[in-house]
Amino acid sequence: MRYRRSNTPGATYFFTVVTHERKKTLCLRENPRLLKKAFATVQERHPFKVEAIVLLPDHLHCLWTMPPNDNDYSNRWMLIKSAFTRTCCDPVQSVLRSSRVLKREQNIWQRRFWEHQIRHDQDYLNHADYIHYNPVKHGLARSPLEWQYSSFHRHVKEGFYHPDWGASGQLTLDGAIGHE
Numbered sequence: 001m002r003y004r005r006s007n008t009p010g011a012t013y014f015f016t017v018v019t020h021e022r023k024k025t026l027c028l029r030e031n032p033r034l035l036k037k038a039f040a041t042v043q044e045r046h047p048f049k050v051e052a053i054v055l056l057p058d059h060l061h062c063l064w065t066m067p068p069n070d071n072d073y074s075n076r077w078m079l080i081k082s083a084f085t086r087t088c089c090d091p092v093q094s095v096l097r098s099s100r101v102l103k104r105e106q107n108i109w110q111r112r113f114w115e116h117q118i119r120h121d122q123d124y125l126n127h128a129d130y131i132h133y134n135p136v137k138h139g140l141a142r143s144p145l146e147w148q149y150s151s152f153h154r155h156v157k158e159g160f161y162h163p164d165w166g167a168s169g170q171l172t173l174d175g176a177i178g179h180e
Helices: 031-045 073-087 091-098 121-137 152-157
Strands: 012-018 049-055 059-065 114-117
Touching: 012 073, 012 121, 031 049, 031 073, 049 121, 059 121, 121 152
Parallel strands: none
Antiparallel strands: 012 059, 012 114, 049 059
């Protein structure tokens, strides 16, 4: 069976990208900075806007808006994953690099990623909430404000969220998100 991805140019997409075997390497040492650098490097040559993002130890979620007349998010993910894999702080990957057996995405990322095309404003807001609440959902923080690897802080500064949003522990999110 061949998987068919959404391909609307200029659309906004929600993504989930997971590490290979759910290894908890993304938040280790320099990896958040290296992943941010991989994103920036790819954005220079292949622009897209990161609307929201959260980095967790074994996966990340984000919302991207693609440029008009462009829908090639798959290539961007391949480039980001490859750039990060070449520089990440993972002992297994270091051995592979030193023995010159490095292959694209090997031992760092799952091959595929989950994508969902945002359909309307409420869909966008639901996915942004899901992204920012994810560290609380996974027990990594008591509130989104406590988690440093998130665009939540930027969204608070821009007035989209109150700093206490999601801290009550009583937030109910759409259970279909990530399973559409």
